[in-house]
Amino acid sequence: xxxxxxxxxxxxxxxxxxxxxxxxxxxxxxxxxxxxxxxxxxxxxxxxxxxxxxxxxxxxxxxxxxxxxxxxxxxxxxxxxxxxxxxxxxxxxxxxxxxxxxxxxxxxxxxxxxxxxxxxxxxxxxxxxxxxxxxxxxxxxxxxxxxxxxxxxxxxxxxxxxxxxxxxxxxxxxxxxxxxxxxxxxxxxxxxxxxxxxxxxxxxxxxxxxxxxxxxxxxxxxxxxxxxxxxxxxxxxxxxxxxxxxxxxxxxxxxxxxxxxxxxxxxxxxxxxxxxxxxxxxxxxxxxxxxxxxxxxxxxxxxxxxxxxxxxxxxxxxxxxxxxxxxxxxxxxxxxxxxxxxxxxxxxxxxxxxxxxxxxxx
Amino acid sequence: xxxxxxxxxxxxxxxxxxxxxxxxxxxxxxxxxxxxxxxxxxxxxxxxxxxxxxxxxxxxxxxxxxxxxxxxxxxxxxxxxxxxxxxxxxxxxxxxxxxxxxxxxxxxxxxxxxxxxxxxxxxxxxxxxxxxxxxxxxxxxxxxxxxxxxxxxxxxxxxxxxxxxxxxxxxxxxxxxxxxxxxxxxxxxxxxxxxxxxxxxxxxxxxxxxxxxxxxxxxxxxxxxxxxxxxxxxxxxxxxxxxxxxxxxxxxxxxxxxxxxxxxxxxxxxxxxxxxxxxxxxxxxxxxxxxxxxxxxxxxxxxxxxxxxxxxxxxxxxxxxxxxxxxxxxxxxxxxxxxxxxxxxxxxxxxxxxxxxxxxxx
Numbered sequence: 001x002x003x004x005x006x007x008x009x010x011x012x013x014x015x016x017x018x019x020x021x022x023x024x025x026x027x028x029x030x031x032x033x034x035x036x037x038x039x040x041x042x043x044x045x046x047x048x049x050x051x052x053x054x055x056x057x058x059x060x061x062x063x064x065x066x067x068x069x070x071x072x073x074x075x076x077x078x079x080x081x082x083x084x085x086x087x088x089x090x091x092x093x094x095x096x097x098x099x100x101x102x103x104x105x106x107x108x109x110x111x112x113x114x115x116x117x118x119x120x121x122x123x124x125x126x127x128x129x130x131x132x133x134x135x136x137x138x139x140x141x142x143x144x145x146x147x148x149x150x151x152x153x154x155x156x157x158x159x160x161x162x163x164x165x166x167x168x169x170x171x172x173x174x175x176x177x178x179x180x181x182x183x184x185x186x187x188x189x190x191x192x193x194x195x196x197x198x199x200x201x202x203x204x205x206x207x208x209x210x211x212x213x214x215x216x217x218x219x220x221x222x223x224x225x226x227x228x229x230x231x232x233x234x235x236x237x238x239x240x241x242x243x244x245x246x247x248x249x250x251x252x253x254x255x256x257x258x259x260x261x262x263x264x265x266x267x268x269x270x271x272x273x274x275x276x277x278x279x280x281x282x283x284x285x286x287x288x289x290x291x292x293x294x295x296x297x298x299x300x301x302x303x304x305x306x307x308x309x310x311x312x313x314x315x316x317x318x319x320x321x322x323x324x325x326x327x328x329x330x331x332x333x334x335x336x337x338x339x340x341x342x343x344x345x346x347x348x349x350x351x352x353x354x355x356x357x358x359x360x361x362x
Numbered sequence: 363x364x365x366x367x368x369x370x371x372x373x374x375x376x377x378x379x380x381x382x383x384x385x386x387x388x389x390x391x392x393x394x395x396x397x398x399x400x401x402x403x404x405x406x407x408x409x410x411x412x413x414x415x416x417x418x419x420x421x422x423x424x425x426x427x428x429x430x431x432x433x434x435x436x437x438x439x440x441x442x443x444x445x446x447x448x449x450x451x452x453x454x455x456x457x458x459x460x461x462x463x464x465x466x467x468x469x470x471x472x473x474x475x476x477x478x479x480x481x482x483x484x485x486x487x488x489x490x491x492x493x494x495x496x497x498x499x500x501x502x503x504x505x506x507x508x509x510x511x512x513x514x515x516x517x518x519x520x521x522x523x524x525x526x527x528x529x530x531x532x533x534x535x536x537x538x539x540x541x542x543x544x545x546x547x548x549x550x551x552x553x554x555x556x557x558x559x560x561x562x563x564x565x566x567x568x569x570x571x572x573x574x575x576x577x578x579x580x581x582x583x584x585x586x587x588x589x590x591x592x593x594x595x596x597x598x599x600x601x602x603x604x605x606x607x608x609x610x611x612x613x614x615x616x617x618x619x620x621x622x623x624x625x626x627x628x629x630x631x632x633x634x635x636x637x638x639x640x641x642x643x644x645x646x647x648x649x650x651x652x653x654x655x656x657x658x659x660x661x662x663x664x665x666x667x668x669x670x671x672x673x674x675x676x677x678x679x680x681x682x683x684x685x686x687x688x689x690x691x692x693x694x695x696x697x698x699x700x701x702x703x704x705x706x707x708x709x710x711x712x713x714x715x716x717x718x719x720x721x722x723x724x
Binding site: 040043044045046047049050051052053054055056058070083084096100111113156165167169170171176177181186188190192195196199200202203207215216219222226243244245246295297299316318327328329331332333335336337339340342343344345348 | 703
């Protein structure tokens, strides 16, 4: 992997990645924009015991612009600069123009609840220069490169002393609120371990102390053994619908070896992970022969400077459809009580995905 | 409030409520349907530490039928029975034909994770016989009656030894996945304290032990004092956007007196609660002169037989819109990490709602 670090005219960072050496002389660009004024701040929610971010400068962010104005397209003319410069590279990462959190945030209002500056980071990961494709349709090499980028960014951002957690994710599809169609994901980082992850860490730590085993490794092994919820079984990686899936097509992808971070995997393991990821994504899109929307999250250990022998890097997909035509809405019981109702059995949905045939690309 | 308890031909319970005595001889009805086979079961999610319900018998439930086939309309002809019989009554409650949980569930599969039968209940609350109105457009008397019904059902369901929590809620609008347009809500009950409520209980208990005060009461008083997030200030009830709102138009309605359950309020207090609720709902619909979708949850104390001096009954609204045209989607940070990003300040959104004028109906 080759990498170049640049600075945009407005001061934001841009990182270019490529399988080939990147030519010198690429100039970072950015779309013309009004100054982005103000940082976010966090307020403590005393009833739920969690932080909420307020980012009112995000209200007027770009929303489904016509294709020719996509800020993620490569710049074609100096008169219409976008977020991506012209040049030969494969993947790009840049700081979001409208970040929910920022490492330079310093101010928080004094209120009746605890507050703090919205410290953190929000990066955009552009998966390819091609605006009309998707992560799963990229070549295996390119998916592997995207995963290398997730690994590298996690390591780099996680080095920041203020950062406790790094979350690479992708929202795919208008059904989950995507505002730009160019294939891309995001990386958020947090000044604390966010509540969902905190709960997972608790559960993993309990299990590790009690059994000496890594919870995710136990679950993955159990799934390989049972077989009925398996989707793809790779040499070093498993994709399956977990036995406790909350979404009908919820899918997890986990390496066989327990490591806390993506960057702990060997090249061979990461390539196999990329292969299983691409296979899974191809199955998603082939299932109904239409793009399959999802929220994808890459869970790793906190970057809090501690050892995490209980943690096991893995991907989770939360797809919003429950059948080809019907969305699963999160409503009363899911959002107000926190108990998911799944109208289907993981065993049935796993079979659907397992039975989808995709072409051999390896 | 007058009340009649009936049994449908298929064995489900039906409760009719009215301000006037209900004539004898009303026969409970139900739409013709295939037998609903099977109960739900719960599986333990070891990584999130929460129960997930599997209710695969719900897959084929009624979905946006044409108006003339609404199962919530009053039966007009014996040839086409609905869930509601003809007759003079104001509010009806019946057991959902496709329940996510059921008090008669007894079976759970043996799996690699802990399981239990899907014990609980799912009731439908029909707010009015009029299919073309909404909760906020009902007369004050009728809103008051609906609240009396929530109180009565909470008391009755909560008496069941297996039930630890009762949650009345309303999903309003196709934006939050509503499948039937007739004005109605639901009441779910759970065999455990669900995770969101469990967390709230922890926070309330901590606050109570530390300060001797009820957390919700402290927050409500703070909001009345600050004023800038107030929406409606009633004699016994406050409606406000909380200082820690996660949704742009999130609204809470809380009585001034701290009581754990709705049925603990006096008639005068409950009537004032109904007045503030109706005023708030009218403001919602007047804001953009279109029906304002939301998820509404009535939080009360657990029905676990313990005293709950830390608890304070209140309503929370989670509206999905962030502006007139734009939805707030729950995506990467909200669903995968559990940190909400709110693109607006509660102070601004509260002013919008406070400034909406509604007619005097009292």
